[in-house]
Amino acid sequence: MEIGTIEPVGHDVLRPDNVPADRVFDFDIYRDVPEGSTLHHSWRALMDQVAYPVMWTPHNGGHWVVLRGDISDVVMSDSERFSNHTVLVPKETAGEAYRLIPLSLDPPAHQPFRKLLNDNLGPKPLKPVESKIVELTVSLIEGFRPNGQCDFMHEFAEKLPVQIFMQIVDLPIEDLPKLKHLADQFTRPDGSLTYPEVAHLFRDYLMPVIAERRGGSGEDMISRMVNGQVGGRELTDVEAQNICMQVLVGGLDTVVNLLSFTLSWLAQDHDLRRALVADPALIDDALMEFLRRFPVVSSSREVRKDIEFEGVHLKSGDMVMAPTIVVTLDEDNNADPLDFRLGRKARKHSTFGRGSHTCPGAHLARMEMKIVLREWLARIPEFRLADGAELRFTNGIVGSVKPFMLEWDV
Numbered sequence: 264m265e266i267g268t269i270e271p272v273g274h275d276v277l278r279p280d281n282v283p284a285d286r287v288f289d290f291d292i293y294r295d296v297p298e299g300s301t302l303h304h305s306w307r308a309l310m311d312q313v314a315y316p317v318m319w320t321p322h323n324g325g326h327w328v329v330l331r332g333d334i335s336d337v338v339m340s341d342s343e344r345f346s347n348h349t350v351l352v353p354k355e356t357a358g359e360a361y362r363l364i365p366l367s368l369d370p371p372a373h374q375p376f377r378k379l380l381n382d383n384l385g386p387k388p389l390k391p392v393e394s395k396i397v398e399l400t401v402s403l404i405e406g407f408r409p410n411g412q413c414d415f416m417h418e419f420a421e422k423l424p425v426q427i428f429m430q431i432v433d434l435p436i437e438d439l440p441k442l443k444h445l446a447d448q449f450t451r452p453d454g455s456l457t458y459p460e461v462a463h464l465f466r467d468y469l470m471p472v473i474a475e476r477r478g479g480s481g482e483d484m485i486s487r488m489v490n491g492q493v494g495g496r497e498l499t500d501v502e503a504q505n506i507c508m509q510v511l512v513g514g515l516d517t518v519v520n521l522l523s524f525t526l527s528w529l530a531q532d533h534d535l536r537r538a539l540v541a542d543p544a545l546i547d548d549a550l551m552e553f554l555r556r557f558p559v560v561s562s563s564r565e566v567r568k569d570i571e572f573e574g575v576h577l578k579s580g581d582m583v584m585a586p587t588i589v590v591t592l593d594e595d596n597n598a599d600p601l602d603f604r605l606g607r608k609a610r611k612h613s614t615f616g617r618g619s620h621t622c623p624g625a626h627l628a629r630m631e632m633k634i635v636l637r638e639w640l641a642r643i644p645e646f647r648l649a650d651g652a653e654l655r656f657t658n659g660i661v662g663s664v665k666p667f668m669l670e671w672d673v
């Protein structure tokens with residue numbers, strides 16, 4: 264579609280000289296998925312419609328979008344050509360406000376901060392958290408099981424990972440709604456706050472927490488990070504705020520959405536659900552397939568220097584969106600990618616990213632997902648979407664399923 268046919272609104276821009284007219288398409292990452300489609304079907308349809316695997320949209324400040332798996336992986340991981348300095352669109356607003364650590368740092372500056380995170384999110388430091396996850400999962404499920412129904416997002420998905428997370432960082436559970444609302448504004452803004460306001464409110468919240476924990480002997484993740492060393496020195500206040508913000512944003516939204524995709528799928532695929540109930544040993548393989556089938560993140564990179572790339576001239580400062588979603592949906596990576604299949608021989612996906620910024624929270628996320636699958640299926644083996652419930656989906660930097668009701672017989 265030519266730029267002239269797209270009604271300019273908000274952050275839309277005119278087509279720059281380096282963008283050929285036939286590379287322009289009408290794509291807005293923050294637009295709801297059309298009724299009757301799903302997040303992943305709508306991305307697949309987009310991949311089928313476009314003439315080239317690298318397209319350009321005038322929305323959200325104007326940016327390139329990659330629609331083929333191998334190219335997405337290159338953009339995400341080639342820090343020589345594609346910088347992490349800005350990872351969100353629109354660049355001037357969301358991108359500017361989201362200069363968080365370590366995601367907005369390129370190597371070598373990235374490594375010491377990343378080490379701090381790895382030290383806190385690996386299997387060893389998280390071992391004591393496992394029993395807490397089981398405990399909370401069981402108590403949430405048992406809380407609504409006698410009702411024969413639940414609002415999955417609000418009564419379960421939003422509670423479990425975020426409550427666990429609040430324990431890991433040792434923040435009061437009463438602050439959760441405020442923090443969740445702020446985290447959501449980065450990835451799926453509802454217009455209630457501008458990006459600078461979101462960053463400001465986050466910093467206001469974190470400043471006293473960091474000040475209080477500095478120099479202390481707390482074992483929570485924030486204490487360990489703000490008292491850690493980067494390249495032989497302490498973190499500055501701003502660095503400490505930025506790394507804490509990054510962990511909050513990364514850990515509050517993604518697992519919630521992956522859980523929603525997973526349970527809403529199980530509510531509809533009765534054969535799969537019954538197979539997992541009959542043989543819980545299949546849960547490990549099912550988890551790998553859920554992770555493959557339901558990537559949710561669409562991050563971007565900033566072009567460092569003018570380059571020729573996939574038949575187009577990219578200019579220094581151009582933004583390129585490299586959705587993890589297209590990696591899974593590429594037929595070259597997974598045959599019949601929209602099919603959910605146990606026992607797939609080779610699964611290729613970038614659900615947790617690619618390259619040096621690959622998600623440090625992956626172990627925690629997998630652990631939570633596995634416990635939920637096991638405990639839920641053992642307690643509520645038969646369930647379905649509530650009568651008349653039709654799933655709706657939202658695109659965004661982190662794609663999501665809108666709240667839905669599950670029901671079962673009691």
Ligand code: HEM
Pocket residue numbers: 339350364365366367377380384509510513514515517518521559560562563587613614615616617619620621622623624625627628
């Ligand atoms: C299923 C759940 C999750 C998914 C799908 C996911 C996905 C991702 C992806 C795709 C990236 C790379 C982004 C990029 O390169 O632009 C990333 C980075 C990151 N994630 Fe996750 N994530 C999940 C859970 C978590 C959790 C639970 C935490 C924290 C406890 C976390 C913290 C982070 C951080 C701090 C980064 C930045 C790493 C860096 O820049 O080196 N994530 N995640």
